[in-house]
Amino acid sequence: MMDKSIKELHELLINNKVSSDDLVKEALAKSHTLQEKCNAFVTILDDAKGVSVNDNLLSGIPYGIKDNYSTKGILTTGSSNTLKDYVPFFTATAVKNLEKCGAVPVNKTALDEFGMGGTGTTCHTGNVLNPWNQKRMCGGSSSGSACAVSAGVYPYALGSDTGDSIRKPAAYCGIVGYKPTYGMISRYGLFPFASSLDHCGVLTRRVEDAAIVVDAMKGKDKKDLTSFDSSNIHLLDSLDGNVSGKKLFYIKEIVDFANYPNIDDTLKKHLDNYFKTLDNLKSLGVTIDSVSIDKTLLQAIPSVYVCLSCAEATSNMSNLTGIIFGPRGKGDNVMEIIKDHRTKGFSTLIKRRFVIGSYILQKENQEKYFVNAQRVRRLIVDKMKELFKEYDGLILPVGTGPAPYIDGSVDHVNNSDTSILEEHLQIGNFGGFPSITIPNGFVDNLPVGINITGNCYDDANILNIAYALEGTMNYKGQIAKEGTNE
Amino acid sequence: MSNYKAVIGLEMHCELKSNSKVFSPAKNGYSEIPNFNISEIDMAFPGILPSVNKESVRSAIMASLVLNCKVPEYMYFDRKNYYYPDLPKGYQITQMHDPVGTNGKILIDMDGYTKEVLIHDIHLEEDSASLDHYIDASLIDYNRAGVPLLELVTEPCFNNAEEAVAFLEYMRLVYKYLGISDADTKMGQIRCDVNVSIMDYDAKELGTKVEIKNVNSFQNVKDAINYEIKRQSELKDEGRYSEVEQETRRFDEETLTTVRMRNKVDAIDYKYFVEPNIPKYKITNEWIEEIKKSIPMLPRERKQKYINEYGLSEYDTNIIIKNKEYADYFEECLNLGMDAKTSANYLIVNIIAYLNKFNMELKDFFLKPKYLKEIIDELIKGNISSKQAKEIFNKALDENKEPKEFISKENSQISDVNELNNIIDTILNNNQSQIELYKNGRSNIFDYFVGQVMKETRGKANPTIVKEILNDKLKN
Numbered sequence: 001m002m003d004k005s006i007k008e009l010h011e012l013l014i015n016n017k018v019s020s021d022d023l024v025k026e027a028l029a030k031s032h033t034l035q036e037k038c039n040a041f042v043t044i045l046d047d048a049k050g051v052s053v054n055d056n057l058l059s060g061i062p063y064g065i066k067d068n069y070s071t072k073g074i075l076t077t078g079s080s081n082t083l084k085d086y087v088p089f090f091t092a093t094a095v096k097n098l099e100k101c102g103a104v105p106v107n108k109t110a111l112d113e114f115g116m117g118g119t120g121t122t123c124h125t126g127n128v129l130n131p132w133n134q135k136r137m138c139g140g141s142s143s144g145s146a147c148a149v150s151a152g153v154y155p156y157a158l159g160s161d162t163g164d165s166i167r168k169p170a171a172y173c174g175i176v177g178y179k180p181t182y183g184m185i186s187r188y189g190l191f192p193f194a195s196s197l198d199h200c201g202v203l204t205r206r207v208e209d210a211a212i213v214v215d216a217m218k219g220k221d222k223k224d225l226t227s228f229d230s231s232n233i234h235l236l237d238s239l240d241g242n243v244s245g246k247k248l249f250y251i252k253e254i255v256d257f258a259n260y261p262n263i264d265d266t267l268k269k270h271l272d273n274y275f276k277t278l279d280n281l282k283s284l285g286v287t288i289d290s291v292s293i294d295k296t297l298l299q300a301i302p303s304v305y306v307c308l309s310c311a312e313a314t315s316n317m318s319n320l321t322g323i324i325f326g327p328r329g330k331g332d333n334v335m336e337i338i339k340d341h342r343t344k345g346f347s348t349l350i351k352r353r354f355v356i357g358s359y360i361l362q363k364e365n366q367e368k369y370f371v372n373a374q375r376v377r378r379l380i381v382d383k384m385k386e387l388f389k390e391y392d393g394l395i396l397p398v399g400t401g402p403a404p405y406i407d408g409s410v411d412h413v414n415n416s417d418t419s420i421l422e423e424h425l426q427i428g429n430f431g432g433f434p435s436i437t438i439p440n441g442f443v444d445n446l447p448v449g450i451n452i453t454g455n456c457y458d459d460a461n462i463l464n465i466a467y468a469l470e471g472t473m474n475y476k477g478q479i480a481k482e483g484t485n486e
Numbered sequence: 487m488s489n490y491k492a493v494i495g496l497e498m499h500c501e502l503k504s505n506s507k508v509f510s511p512a513k514n515g516y517s518e519i520p521n522f523n524i525s526e527i528d529m530a531f532p533g534i535l536p537s538v539n540k541e542s543v544r545s546a547i548m549a550s551l552v553l554n555c556k557v558p559e560y561m562y563f564d565r566k567n568y569y570y571p572d573l574p575k576g577y578q579i580t581q582m583h584d585p586v587g588t589n590g591k592i593l594i595d596m597d598g599y600t601k602e603v604l605i606h607d608i609h610l611e612e613d614s615a616s617l618d619h620y621i622d623a624s625l626i627d628y629n630r631a632g633v634p635l636l637e638l639v640t641e642p643c644f645n646n647a648e649e650a651v652a653f654l655e656y657m658r659l660v661y662k663y664l665g666i667s668d669a670d671t672k673m674g675q676i677r678c679d680v681n682v683s684i685m686d687y688d689a690k691e692l693g694t695k696v697e698i699k700n701v702n703s704f705q706n707v708k709d710a711i712n713y714e715i716k717r718q719s720e721l722k723d724e725g726r727y728s729e730v731e732q733e734t735r736r737f738d739e740e741t742l743t744t745v746r747m748r749n750k751v752d753a754i755d756y757k758y759f760v761e762p763n764i765p766k767y768k769i770t771n772e773w774i775e776e777i778k779k780s781i782p783m784l785p786r787e788r789k790q791k792y793i794n795e796y797g798l799s800e801y802d803t804n805i806i807i808k809n810k811e812y813a814d815y816f817e818e819c820l821n822l823g824m825d826a827k828t829s830a831n832y833l834i835v836n837i838i839a840y841l842n843k844f845n846m847e848l849k850d851f852f853l854k855p856k857y858l859k860e861i862i863d864e865l866i867k868g869n870i871s872s873k874q875a876k877e878i879f880n881k882a883l884d885e886n887k888e889p890k891e892f893i894s895k896e897n898s899q900i901s902d903v904n905e906l907n908n909i910i911d912t913i914l915n916n917n918q919s920q921i922e923l924y925k926n927g928r929s930n931i932f933d934y935f936v937g938q939v940m941k942e943t944r945g946k947a948n949p950t951i952v953k954e955i956l957n958d959k960l961k962n
Contacts, residue, residue, distance in 0.1 A: 070533040078532065090526050092533060189533040196762035224535050225764055312762060315567050318576020319530035323626075334571045334624070361567070361757035370759065 001026050003152045003479050006057055006209045013053045013060050020050030020060030020104065027062035027106045030153045038129040038151065040144035042067040043075050043108040051102050057212050059102030064157030066145050067108040068115055069095050069200075070189035074105075078114045078191045079123035082320045082345030084327070092189020093224065094158065094200050094217045101216045106154065109144025113347050115160055115193040116313060117141050118168060119406075122347045127406055130172060131480035132446055136403040139169035142203060146173040149203045152479040156204040156213050162193045163305055164398075164425035166201045167437040171449025172403035174439045174478055176470075177203050178210040178463070181456045182432025183228045185214065186221030194312035197305075197429040205477045207438060207467040211235035214459075230457075238460035243468040244285030246461075248395045248452070249387060250278075253295045254420050255396060266401040267418070269443045274397040277440050277450055280472035281395075286465070288395065293383060300376045302423040304430070307360050307373035313350075314357030320345065381431040388455035393462050395452050396424055398437050402446030425451060434459040436466045439475035447475075490684040490722060492715045493692055494650050495606075495642035496707075497679040498657060500667050501613060501633050502545050508612050508634035509536035509579055516673060520627040528615075528632040530574035535763050538563075542634035545666035546586040546610040547769065548777050549636055552660060552784065553605045555587025561769050563610075563761040568754050571624070572614040574631055580611035582758045594656045595786060596649060603653050604641035611635050616674075636667070642681065642692065647711035651704050654678065659785050663810045677702050682714040684722060693718070694730045698744050701737050710737040714744055788813050796826035805834050811848035812838065818855040828862055829855075836879060852886050853879065860889040868901050868948060869893070901948040903955070906939070909947070910955050913938045924960060932956065 001009070001023060012018045031044045041064075053060040065071060068078045070088040077083045091099070098105075110123040120128035120143025128143035130136035131151040138147045142159030146169035149157050159166035161179040170177025179201035187198055202213045215236050220229040253259060255271060263271075278288050322329045322341030329340030346354070360369040387394070400418045428435035433453050440450035450469075454462035470476050504514045510527035517523050527534045543561055550557050564582040590605035615631040617624050638657065644650040658676060661667040669676055678701045683693035696718070698710045718730050733749040783791075785807040792803040806812045812833060819829035837858075841848060861882075865875045870893060882889040900906060913935065914921060924931035939952045 068533075070531075076532075083532065086532070088531065088533070090531070090533075187533075188535050191532045194762075223537055225537055311759065315565055315577050315757070315759070318567060318569065319532065319574060321569070321571075321576065323571055324529050324574060325531065335569065338569060358757070361759060363755050363757070366757075366759070 002030060002062075002154055003477065004155065005206050005477060006061060006155050006212050009061050009155065010057045010059075014055075020053055022050070023060065024048050024050045024062050024104055024106060027154045030151070031107050031148070034131065034148060034151045034153055038131050038134065038138075038147050039126050040109055040128050040138075040147040040151075040153075041107045042077050042079060042110050042123075042125055042144070045074065045106050045108070048104055048106045051104055054102060056101045056216075058098060058216055060104065062104045062106040062154045063098070063213075064107050064109045064145055064148050064154060065095060065105050066111055066142055066158050066160055068111055068160055068191040069158055070191070071095060071105070071108070074108065076108065076191075077124065079111045079125065080113045080320075080345060080347075080350075081124045082322070082326045082341065084124060086325055088189075090189065093186035093221045095189065097217050097219060098213075103216070107148070109142070109148055109157055111143055111145075111160075112141035112165075113350050114191055114313075114317065115141040115162055115165055115198075116309075116350055116353055118164065119404075120144070120147075120169070121406060122349050124347075129406065130403050130446075131482065132174065132403075133482075135405055135407075136446065137172065137406045139172040139403055141165040142169050142177070145203045146170055146175060146177070149173070149205060150175050150480045155206075155209050156202055158217075159201050159203050160190055160193075161199045161201050161429065162197045162309060163423070163429055166199075166203060167425050167428070167435060167449070167451055168398060170203055170437040171398035171439075171451075172447065174442075174447025174449075174475065174480065175203055175205050176207055176210050176436065176438050176466075177201065177449075178207075178214065178436040179428065179434070180214050180218065180459050181230075181434045183224075183226045184218045184230050184233075184434075184459065186219070186224040186227045188221055188223040192312075192316040194309040195316060196312060197309055199429065199432070205479070207436070207463060207470050207476075208236065208239060210436065211239055211463050211467075233457070233460055235460055235463055239464055239467045241464070241468045241471055243281070243465050245287075246285075246392045246465055247287045247289070247390065248281065248393050248465070249289045249291040249391045250395055251298070251424070252290045252292045253298050254424055256290075260417065262417070266444060270397060270399075270401040270448055273441055273443060273448065274450060277469070277473070278395070281465075281469055284468055284472065286468075289391070291387060291391075297376070297380060297383065298420045298424070301380065301426055301430075302419050304373045304376045304380070305423065305426045306356065307369050308377065310353045310357035311360045311370050312357070314354045314361065317350075317354070377430045380427060384427060384431055384433065385455065388458075392458070393452045393454035393465060394427075395450065397421070397440070398425065398449035398451050402443050402448050425453075428453045432456055434462045436462060438466050438470050439473070439478060441473065441475060447478075490693075490715075490719050491687050491689075492645055492711075493642045493683050493685060494644040494646070494711055495681045496638075496640045496644070496650055496653065497681075498638045498640075498654060499677045499679075500636050500638070500658075500661055500669055501675040502542055502636055502667050503665070504539055504541045504545070504634055506539055507632035508539045508542045508610065510632050511537070512632065514633050517629050520625070520629060522629055524628045524631070528574065528628050530576070536579060536761070538764055538767070539634065542610060543586070543767075544777060545634070545664070546608070546636055547774065548664055548666060548781060549638075549661070550587025550590070550608050551774070551778055552664065552781060553587055553590035553592050553608060553638070555590030555605055555608060557587060557769060557774060558584045559769060560584065560766040561586065562766045563764050564758045565761050567757040570614070571626060572617050572631075574615065574628065578612060578614065579761050579764075580637075581609035583760065585609035592656075593786065594649075594653055595789075596652055601649055601652070602643075604643045606639040606641050608636060608638045611637060636661075642683070642695075647708040647715075650680070650711060651708050654704050654707060656785070659808070659810075663782055663784055665782075671703050674702060678707050680707055680710055680714075682711055682718070684715060684718045693727075694732050696730065696732070696744075697734045698737055699734055699747065706737055706739065709742050710744055713737075713742060717744070782810070785810075785813070792816075792826075792830075796820070796830075798826065798830050802830050802834055805838065806830060809848070815848055815855060819858065822855055822859050824855070824859055824862055825866070828866070829858070832858060832862065836876070840883070852883055853889070857882065857889050860893065864893050868899065868950075870899050871948070874899065899948045900943055900946050901951055903951060906947060906951055906955055909942055910935075910939060910952070910959060913942065914959060921960070932960070935960075
């Protein structure tokens, strides 16, 4: 059942072909099976029960919640030892909005600690493994959500995205990952990583499902001053698949083969595959132009991201002291107690980022690193907005290929030839742009993704283009098939 | 007291009145019960976001305007990052880059001269939790966490403790007049940081600045400044001025001295950056104009008006302006057409004394100006004596009834000349022998006649008129 779309499940539910309880039981059973194989969850909500079904498309249907959304009465850890036993007493607005629709959460999914990471290997519950191939990672930080949706535990799971944390794992797991315009979904109750870059969003197997879920999650929230009124935006209703006359662009400096003189076989296949898919769009009447952007500006993207995200993260996570909540540290005075809590609680990766963030924010370094990073962010966003005047969106491949091996994984705060290709999704966070990844077939028998990013508030248009493109391929609704040869 | 010129700057933190806290919907109010007025936001549980209290922003803009500061085009906030157990988020939301007011000035009256105080800036921020320290533990009360706090920073423009304290007292009064704070030092609603340096009178550069943190009463501000001037001057006298370090000290109430907390090397880098969760908010000219209109006349302007226009003494004026309620009461009396001096006199001698006696506030006082007018009108017309006026005043207060209910025909003063003539004639006719004695020089018999009239009228005869009539009649 759980391989079906939200609309299909809804039809079955309202026609009494299946009960909400049946779906919940199936989702729970699948959760346990997947947990054994891939370690996707922090908590499986075994007490979850079906609900009475109403006209709302989401009512009675199970889903997963990334474990950095605060859920009242349900353990919420951020996949961190600093909150390993923390049970919140309030629920994130986005989850509340789904609650109102009658959606049924069945598990809390693992993530890179507090969303800081892109591998799914820094969760306090251990590595999350890719359901297509368990030697591979899911990517992150919405690792567990991507894993579970891909494995067919339920039709959708919530994610959050600060750099590419929804859109990259979606690609690695062969599913859809969508983060709407900044402020469309309230962040109240989402554990913060970098407030100016953090987005709520969703992982699904169909563009249509992403539209349905975000329609339900979104809305202005008086508890989040950065949220906006999107009552005029109806995502599901906007999906008509008619994209003739739309204009997209790609950035030459990112995808042109000329940029990669020492290209390896995988990357070559990945780019070939990408360009082949562009032809599908062209056949629908979409124009796709190659646009050139100053390479220096593009190369700055990963550094700008590191500067801003680490700086904000350092401050955002200063509430984790073990004084009010979290395990109390040991020490003779309060500063020692805080130090002990943080030293023991955080993974090495996070501590490294805190050091970077602190350094960047120091009085003597702020102008050089933090303020300059903000300036470059502005330049990049301005450049994109200028292009969005002419184009509906930017279309690029996700990453340099399929999911990397877990044992070879490194924290990708680093630099290399392919760094822009690897990190360009961060543009979507810099500008708060709506951005969606959909499956784009396979490279080396593993799924890869393609991403479309558009201008703020133009979510309906971007989703519709993704919807049309999805319709030209056979990956819609695909479930991870195990045992791909390697 | 010192051979050197003292240079003093102040930071004055004042808690603002509001329904809810500055960045959370929890109640802004004092509670005996710890951790009673709190929400998840005040305790920084993971996932919380601030929402800005517009009322507090309005109060801050009002204070900024009164201090003649420049109000920025956009309101936004900064994070001040540091670890301390009273700071649940690990950062304080405050204003550093673009405070709600900058470059202001305000005049205050000193004994014999007017002082212009220069304002560096004024900004809106959140208060921290309060800590109670015990021998082996400290307790945290989050009731205060997130209470709106207005921090006013002056330029180093004061030259002695008296000026500094006069400014603090005047600002406390101004905040009360604006209605934006109760400004109660006993409740810890005002806390000050003081910085003090000394220099030779002919020196061009300021001396080494020493900061004294968290001084919580005006008396302590005064003592701390004076102690610090003395300490620094003595070191300078002894040629040991280099021992005065740029450092942070605290005031010790027991010994009335200042004690070192940390020096400049240990100074905290607060790593300020713009709070990303609060978008810039445009302060429109319309809003500023609307706020300007709601600013009441301030104590210093009222003082000048009372003295110059209404002819009150400075002494009386000072009593009235000390409390905005008194000043408003007084002005309402004037609006009702009452005499300024009589109203002021009644306010000071009777009303304020009554309030003090019963420890009451004027807003709870029953005799509003319109009722007081009923009494004073009759007093001025001569219909009642001042003794009677006082009695009516008390009765009206005892019974919470309008004074006019006690100003009836029966107990009102008899000032009718014809009626008094008749009464006096009867008395004189019945006391012929006494008239003889009076005319033979026993002048004290006059008072006997007055007494007889009073006895006859049960004290209601207007004594002035009685005396006039008696004088006339006895001359013949």
